[in-house]
Amino acid sequence: MxxxxxxxxxxxxxxxxxxxxxxxxxxxxxxxxxxxxxxxxxxxxxxxxxxxxxxxxxxxxxxxxxxxxxxxxxxxxxxxxxxxxxxxxxxxxxxCDWFSRTGREKVQRLNRAMERVLRDRGRLRDDWVMQEMGVDERTYLEAQELASRSYIASLDEVSVLEDGEVAIEDTLADDREGAQERLEFEGDREQLVAAMKQLTEREQQVLSLYYYEGLALKEIGRVLGVTESRVSQIHGHALSALRATLQGAESRRAVRRP
Missing domain, CATH: 1.10.1740.10 (RNA polymerase sigma factor, region 2, helix turn helix motif)
Structure with missing residues (x-):
């Protein structure tokens, strides 16, 4: 059988x-x-x-x-x-209160700083973000570590429906949507591709191995020759950068809407 x-x-x-x-x-x-x-x-x-x-x-x-x-x-x-x-x-x-209120505030502060740097300079650099936050490298890395441990939904998350599970990526497009909505969806995809290109080669590697190859963080660490903690940090930084880029693009698009 x-x-x-x-x-x-x-x-x-x-x-x-x-x-x-x-x-x-x-x-x-x-x-x-x-x-x-x-x-x-x-x-x-x-x-x-x-x-x-x-x-x-x-x-x-x-x-x-x-x-x-x-x-x-x-x-x-x-x-x-x-x-x-x-x-x-x-x-x-x-x-267990694994992610305290103070931790969330630090991550929010990091994300806001990344958004401002991206808006003002067009790209991200660690020293620019630290300067915007007004913190030293140790505090900045601590915020990065917290960000890497926060739970962020991704395209491989699923929505629980009455008739089964549907991936979020499968719900993004709707055959009933109009031309404007389809154009905006295409714009979202283009913005995501553009945002990915702004990441470092190592960050792109980690996201590819995690989301497309399905490797766990420990396995990615073995592939790249770094610790699991370092992979987690890279992953968190990459997602924070993507979120800052996409939120900035969404804000600009909202301003242009009638």
């Missing part, structure tokens, strides 16, 4: 019996999915927690997904479970 058929048979048995034994087999079957999801999350466990704790948080999401999954809907369990595993981990981290 092929793996797909075996999975279907297992889910059918569970739907009919709801037996504990069958449920345990499903949990064991999909435990590697938790490692995949946690490995792709750009979060650093707070003091007192470690990677194993994050995996245990993910089990809550897996169990919730198992109870709510409906094979008859026609989509895969992996697609259904991933956002729930990720959400369970984030929920538990929030309970």
């Amino acid at each position: 092929c793996p797909e058929a075996a999975d279907a048979a297992l889910w059918k048995e569970y739907a009919e019996t709801r037996s504990e034994g069958c449920r345990e087999r499903i949990v064991k079957r999909y435990l590697p999915l938790i490692k995949y999801v946690v490995g792709r999350m750009v979060v650093t466990p707070p003091s007192g927690l470690d990677y194993e704790d994050l995996l245990s948080f993910g089990i809550f999401g897996l169990l919730d997904a198992i109870e709510r999954f409906d094979l008859s809907k026609g989509f895969s369990f992996q697609t259904f479970a991933v956002p729930r595993i990720r959400g369970a981990v984030l929920d538990e981290l929030r309970k």
Whole structure:
């Protein structure tokens, strides 16, 4: 029996019996999915927690997904479970107050400084951003580290709908939209491409390996010959730069609208 058929048979048995034994087999079957999801999350466990704790948080999401999954809907369990595993981990981290109010304020200050530098100078440089923030290198790097640990939705995030999961990138275009909306969507894509070109080669590498190749931060570190912490920092800086660039472009576009 092929793996797909075996999975279907297992889910059918569970739907009919709801037996504990069958449920345990499903949990064991999909435990590697938790490692995949946690490995792709750009979060650093707070003091007192470690990677194993994050995996245990993910089990809550897996169990919730198992109870709510409906094979008859026609989509895969992996697609259904991933956002729930990720959400369970984030929920538990929030309970631990892993990202304090002070931390959020530092990240917001960093983002505002990057937006101003981009607006005034047309590109980003670390020394310019530090000057705009009025901080030394140590404080600046601390803000970068905090930014790298913040959770930012990306195009591989999914929206949970009644009939399954739809990627955010699949919801950006609408066949019913008018010419103006289509032009604006094309403009968004062009702005994203332009913003990507402003990143350093190393930042582009990290984003490509993470979002297109599906590598975890630790794996990217091995590829690039740097620590996982450094990869996280590069990733955070790149996303902050992209966000500053795109927000600046959106502000300029809003001014031009009638």
